[in-house]
Amino acid sequence: MQTAETIRDANVRYHDLAAEHYDSKWGINYGPVGQAQVTSKLRKALGHEPRRYARALEIGAGTGYFSLNLLRAGVIGEAVATDISPGMLSKLERSATELGLSVETDACEAETLPFDDDSFDLVFGHAVLHHLPDLAAAFREFRRVLRPGGVVAFCGEPSHYGDRIAAWPKRGANALAPLWRTLIGAAPRPSNGNGNGSWSEEDTLERLVDVHAFTPAELSSHAHDAGFESVRVSGEELAASMFGWANRTLEASADPLDVPWAWRVYAYRGYLLLQALDRSLLEPRLPAALFYNLLLSARVPSA
Numbered sequence: 001m002q003t004a005e006t007i008r009d010a011n012v013r014y015h016d017l018a019a020e021h022y023d024s025k026w027g028i029n030y031g032p033v034g035q036a037q038v039t040s041k042l043r044k045a046l047g048h049e050p051r052r053y054a055r056a057l058e059i060g061a062g063t064g065y066f067s068l069n070l071l072r073a074g075v076i077g078e079a080v081a082t083d084i085s086p087g088m089l090s091k092l093e094r095s096a097t098e099l100g101l102s103v104e105t106d107a108c109e110a111e112t113l114p115f116d117d118d119s120f121d122l123v124f125g126h127a128v129l130h131h132l133p134d135l136a137a138a139f140r141e142f143r144r145v146l147r148p149g150g151v152v153a154f155c156g157e158p159s160h161y162g163d164r165i166a167a168w169p170k171r172g173a174n175a176l177a178p179l180w181r182t183l184i185g186a187a188p189r190p191s192n193g194n195g196n197g198s199w200s201e202e203d204t205l206e207r208l209v210d211v212h213a214f215t216p217a218e219l220s221s222h223a224h225d226a227g228f229e230s231v232r233v234s235g236e237e238l239a240a241s242m243f244g245w246a247n248r249t250l251e252a253s254a255d256p257l258d259v260p261w262a263w264r265v266y267a268y269r270g271y272l273l274l275q276a277l278d279r280s281l282l283e284p285r286l287p288a289a290l291f292y293n294l295l296l297s298a299r300v301p302s303a
Helices: 004-025 032-046 065-073 086-099 135-145 160-184 201-206 216-225 239-252 261-282
Strands: 053-058 076-083 103-107 120-126 146-158 229-236 293-299
Touching (some): 004 086, 032 120, 032 229, 032 293, 053 065, 065 076, 065 103, 065 120, 076 086, 086 103, 120 135, 135 146, 135 216, 146 160, 160 239, 239 261
Parallel strands (some): 053 076, 053 120, 120 146
């Protein structure tokens, strides 16, 4: 059993190591495609078109995928980005400078936010809640720093059943990886644990940083218990997640320099096509619990 301190330490070290290549690893984009992806996720979490939020706080901002794209899209006016990883925030700051954006950053924990009460209109995050050891304390902090009528929105949280469904394409891809590498002419990844080398520190830490997978009821209960109202949990990505995890498992088995650009284009475009299929056909019809990602939104009662 990991303690809160070991979870925090693993997250800091892993995200510091991953910061420099994080955007390329996950295909993060700050142009029209990235802005459309982020605003679409926020729209699905809220259940309606986002309004403009004057001052917004991102929890676990990483390299800035959500904050920077929402700023560029005009959804938020002023952004404060927090993360426990100084390395991630340093990368975010450099990207913001390159994009001509102004963002305040603060290396802090979600459970003890260094901000005044009632100081934000929106608290949001992407793929962060499952890293937090004390979710109850974190949600109390989100509630404290939001103004009356303020909104909390989190996207990309792994679901209990979706996480298990995603294991199927991963197992299949692991079995096919040697044949796939032969077909594309790629050498095994030196740190993939198959006898050609040892696991890197980043590989090892990546196995330790995810501490939760949620059912919709579990996720919504944290918001209710913290005093939020109008709590909404929805699901996102089923076909796209299975396709994406199979491809990422294959890619992780190979030397990154040997993976052809044509394969990366195929994987990226295929993922976007299946996202559209999920959005139009599966997400409106299937229970949220079946999807790989859960999205949460809730509101602070008005004064």
